[in-house]
Amino acid sequence: MRLLFNYNIVTGLLLFMFSLNSCKSTHQSPYDFKGEKIIFGSGGGFSGKVTEYTLLSNGEFYKGTNTDQVYAFKHKQNARVEQIFNSYKELNFGNLDINRSGNIYNFIVRYKEGEASHKIQWGDYDTEVPESLRIYFKNLMAFAKEMNKSANNNMPVK
Numbered sequence: 001m002r003l004l005f006n007y008n009i010v011t012g013l014l015l016f017m018f019s020l021n022s023c024k025s026t027h028q029s030p031y032d033f034k035g036e037k038i039i040f041g042s043g044g045g046f047s048g049k050v051t052e053y054t055l056l057s058n059g060e061f062y063k064g065t066n067t068d069q070v071y072a073f074k075h076k077q078n079a080r081v082e083q084i085f086n087s088y089k090e091l092n093f094g095n096l097d098i099n100r101s102g103n104i105y106n107f108i109v110r111y112k113e114g115e116a117s118h119k120i121q122w123g124d125y126d127t128e129v130p131e132s133l134r135i136y137f138k139n140l141m142a143f144a145k146e147m148n149k150s151a152n153n154n155m156p157v158k
């Protein structure tokens with residue numbers, strides 16, 4: 001009887017561990033994600049520090065760089081994520097050719113597997129940047145700020 005009870009516990013634990021493992025993402029970090037992603041942030045200044053955020057088309061959101069600690073943030077704003085990706089396309093940012101920097105700079109990079117990445121970079125005080133880009137970037141940073149406010153939901157990835 002005791003042997004049967006132990007067997008049931010072991011079997012139950014193995015099934016539980018298997019189910020947890022099968023729910024994991026197929027990627028370990030935002031850098032090995034195969035779908036579309038938008039990386040954005042700012043850098044420069046006296047320290048040269050870069051603040052980088054990565055938004056994946058599946059809704060996952062990360063803060064950090066490949067050389068720093070990367071944190072994953074949980075949220076339930078998938079409709080907003082879809083709007084962010086759709087707006088990038090509708091505003092035709094893929095054809096925008098801006099690669100300037102200043103003491104402090106902002107950037108947006110779009111990656112999609114099978115396509116060349118597209119980077120837009122401009123100085124913080126650049127007056128020749130289209131207003132639509134400024135508004136789009138402001139919305140990206142507002143999303144990041146909301147995620148940072150809920151920092152108790154973040155988890156280190158690496």
